Amino acid sequence: GESVGLHLPTLSVQEGDNSIINCAYSNSASDYFIWYKQESGKGPQFIIDIRSNMDKRQGQRVTVLLNKTVKHLSLQIAATQPGDSAVYFCAENRDNAGNMLTFGGGTRLMVKP
Amino acid sequence: KAGVTQTPRYLIKTRGQQVTLSCSPISGHRSVSWYQQTPGQGLQFLFEYFSETQRNKGNFPGRFSGRQFSNSRSEMNVSTLELGDSALYLCASSLGTGGVQYFGPGTRLTVT
Numbered sequence: 001g002e003s004v005g006l007h008l009p010t011l012s013v014q015e016g017d018n019s020i021i022n023c024a025y026s027n028s029a030s031d032y033f034i035w036y037k038q039e040s041g042k043g044p045q046f047i048i049d050i051r052s053n054m055d056k057r058q059g060q061r062v063t064v065l066l067n068k069t070v071k072h073l074s075l076q077i078a079a080t081q082p083g084d085s086a087v088y089f090c091a092e093n094r095d096n097a098g099n100m101l102t103f104g105g106g107t108r109l110m111v112k113p
Numbered sequence: 114k115a116g117v118t119q120t121p122r123y124l125i126k127t128r129g130q131q132v133t134l135s136c137s138p139i140s141g142h143r144s145v146s147w148y149q150q151t152p153g154q155g156l157q158f159l160f161e162y163f164s165e166t167q168r169n170k171g172n173f174p175g176r177f178s179g180r181q182f183s184n185s186r187s188e189m190n191v192s193t194l195e196l197g198d199s200a201l202y203l204c205a206s207s208l209g210t211g212g213v214q215y216f217g218p219g220t221r222l223t224v225t
Contacts, residue, residue, distance in 0.1 A: 023223045032211055033153060034214070036216075041218075042218055042219075043203050043216035043217050043218045043219050044156075044203070044216045045119075045216070046178065046213050046214075046215060046216075049213055051206075089156065091156075097169060098144075098161050098163065098168045098169045098210055099144050099146050099161050099163075099169070099205075099207050099210060099211070099212075099214055100146070100158050100161060100171070101146070101148075101156075101158060101205075101214065102158070103148075103155055103156035103157075104155075105155050106155065
């Protein structure tokens with residue numbers, strides 16, 4: 001079936017560096033994308049979202065980039081901190097699918113102090 | 114504003130039993146979605162309820178069912194439990210359609 005994202009890779013970065021987490025989606029009909037952060041023992045926490053009529057959206061220390069041509073999504077975290085260590089998921093939603101989210105496999109981010 | 118709450122947080126059941134999980138959405142949210150999270154399959158959509166009606170359903174067997182009450186609280190039920198049903202069951206709530214979904218902490222179900 002249709003799916004979003006990659007198998008679970010691990011990204012290891014030094015504290016203070018910038019992190020970039022990537023995600024590929026397969027459904028060109030997807031028009032809404034969300035990034036979630038999940039820490040051990042907790043539910044996914046909303047980070048930032050973007051709609052398909054935008055290419056870029058910025059939040060506090062985070063930026064999401066959307067490239068619809070190649071169906072690629074990325075999450076950039078500036079000045080990565082130890083508290084950013086978690087698994088990050090991208091998710092997609094289609095306009096005619098209610099609130100059904102299709103999740104990617106996730107990326108584990110490890111921040112070295 | 115209180116977040117999404119789920120009860121119980123942990124549950125151990127035996128094969129063949131049935132289980133009911135509960136979810137209370139954020140106040141004012143009318144949509145509740147349920148997801149199953151396992152190491153092998155990741156996060157998979159189970160179903161969504163909006164104003165007491167099931168609006169979407171994922172690719173799960175009929176043993177998985179749910180309902181939503183008039184106060185937007187939702188329950189999901191799994192009958193005839195199998196070992197493979199061991200997972201973290203997550204509930205998410207949303208104001209309406211196509212917006213941010215906020216997740217609860219999940220219910221960890223272990224089937225022995």
